[in-house]
Amino acid sequence: MATSEATNTKTQELLEEESKKLEQLTLPKDQIMWFEYPMQLYQGFWRLNMISEMVPAFQTQFQALDTDIILASLPKTGTTWLKSLLFTIVNRKKFSVSVNTSISQHPIHTQNPHELVLHFEFEVYKNIHRNDQPDLTKIPIPRLFATHIPYSSVPESIKTSQCRIVYIGRNPLDNFISFWHFCLQFDECKSIKPSMEMMEEYIGMYCKGVFPFGPYEDHLLGYWKESMQNPQKVLFLEYEGLKKEPKMQLKRLAEFVGFPFSEEEEKGNVIDEIIELCSLKSLKEMEVNKNGKFYPWVENKALFRKGEVGDWANYLTPSMAKQIDEMQEKLKKDGFSFTYYQGNL
Numbered sequence: 646m647a648t649s650e651a652t653n654t655k656t657q658e659l660l661e662e663e664s665k666k667l668e669q670l671t672l673p674k675d676q677i678m679w680f681e682y683p684m685q686l687y688q689g690f691w692r693l694n695m696i697s698e699m700v701p702a703f704q705t706q707f708q709a710l711d712t713d714i715i716l717a718s719l720p721k722t723g724t725t726w727l728k729s730l731l732f733t734i735v736n737r738k739k740f741s742v743s744v745n746t747s748i749s750q751h752p753i754h755t756q757n758p759h760e761l762v763l764h765f766e767f768e769v770y771k772n773i774h775r776n777d778q779p780d781l782t783k784i785p786i787p788r789l790f791a792t793h794i795p796y797s798s799v800p801e802s803i804k805t806s807q808c809r810i811v812y813i814g815r816n817p818l819d820n821f822i823s824f825w826h827f828c829l830q831f832d833e834c835k836s837i838k839p840s841m842e843m844m845e846e847y848i849g850m851y852c853k854g855v856f857p858f859g860p861y862e863d864h865l866l867g868y869w870k871e872s873m874q875n876p877q878k879v880l881f882l883e884y885e886g887l888k889k890e891p892k893m894q895l896k897r898l899a900e901f902v903g904f905p906f907s908e909e910e911e912k913g914n915v916i917d918e919i920i921e922l923c924s925l926k927s928l929k930e931m932e933v934n935k936n937g938k939f940y941p942w943v944e945n946k947a948l949f950r951k952g953e954v955g956d957w958a959n960y961l962t963p964s965m966a967k968q969i970d971e972m973q974e975k976l977k978k979d980g981f982s983f984t985y986y987q988g989n990l
């Protein structure tokens with residue numbers, strides 16, 4: 646059997662096995678809509694139907710290299726920011742960020758961060774329904790990828806190889822508010838007139854874990870536990886930490902991915918220049934991010950909103966905030982609390 650046929654059979658088998666498991670569950674089996682997009686429970690997380698073929702293809706076909714660097718996150722936790730930082734740090738010898746060189750030549754000015762670091766389940770395997778296997782051999786090493794898939798469902802080769810994972814977590818209150826605003830920007834949702842009732846309904850779903858790649862606590866705890874047991878495998882970052890101590894967090898990140906800053910670079914302000922280049926203000930003002938779409942249903946500019954910690958207070962009533970904040974209790978039961986987010990309501 647040819648290799649691609651064999652891998653497709655494996656993908657098919659995985660899909661069949663999963664649908665049998667689903668039939669035995671007492672959880673909702675039918676698809677549920679998240680802002681006009683149907684999703685279904687798959688291996689314990691909510692998978693958008695639009696990626697139903699990409700996810701098992703990624704799981705069965707991807708072969709990690711020891712040099713790979715994989716960014717993992719829930720949507721709306723700072724993925725775009727981390728993609729820009731990771732790309733810039735790893736490629737800084739090739740694409741200088743120094744003010745002495747023409748900064749506009751840096752790829753960050755011509756490509757959206759999601760084009761520079763591809764998501765497995767949205768981009769890398771997007772043509773799999775046409776039996777079109779991605780050619781990953783042309784990607785420069787170290788290859789940078791991203792995923793929203795929970796740790797329990799990432800391919801075995803990611804777990805067993807020496808490749809590294811960088812996870813970014815964000816407090817659930819701001820995560821929900823960011824999600825809410827983002828989804829209302831989808832082409833299909835632009836005519837929706839959001840109300841408090843609608844927000845309450847979505848908060849209810851979010852808190853039950855019913856949102857793309859949720860439940861929240863399973864996602865965060867899965868990667869966090871691995872980072873505790875295996876700190877050379879998974880680096881756990883907090884959005885709030887990157888905001889509060891960007892320099893220190895960038896040093897951790899660069900060191901972890903094997904591209905530490907030299908003393909000379911530190912003295913030469915390279916870290917500050919990277920922070921500046923990848924800041925929300927800088928990315929937001931770039932033509933490439935003001936225009937165009939990164940997925941067919943949403944514009945690039947929707948990726949860059951306020952980037953503030955605590956913005957939830959401008960939208961949530963005290964009882965809504967309390968409901969979401971209870972998720973932090975679930976995290977505490979497993980020994981997790983945010984280092985940079987105290988969550989005082």
Ligand code: A3P
Pocket residue numbers: 718719720721722723724725726819822823824826923924925926928948949950951952953956
């Ligand atoms: P807000 O909606 O709270 O503003 P993701 O990239 O995972 O989709 O996360 C989106 C969130 O990250 C949005 O948060 C967005 O504004 C914020 N963000 C995007 N780029 C950023 C940057 N360079 N620095 C800080 N925050 C950024």
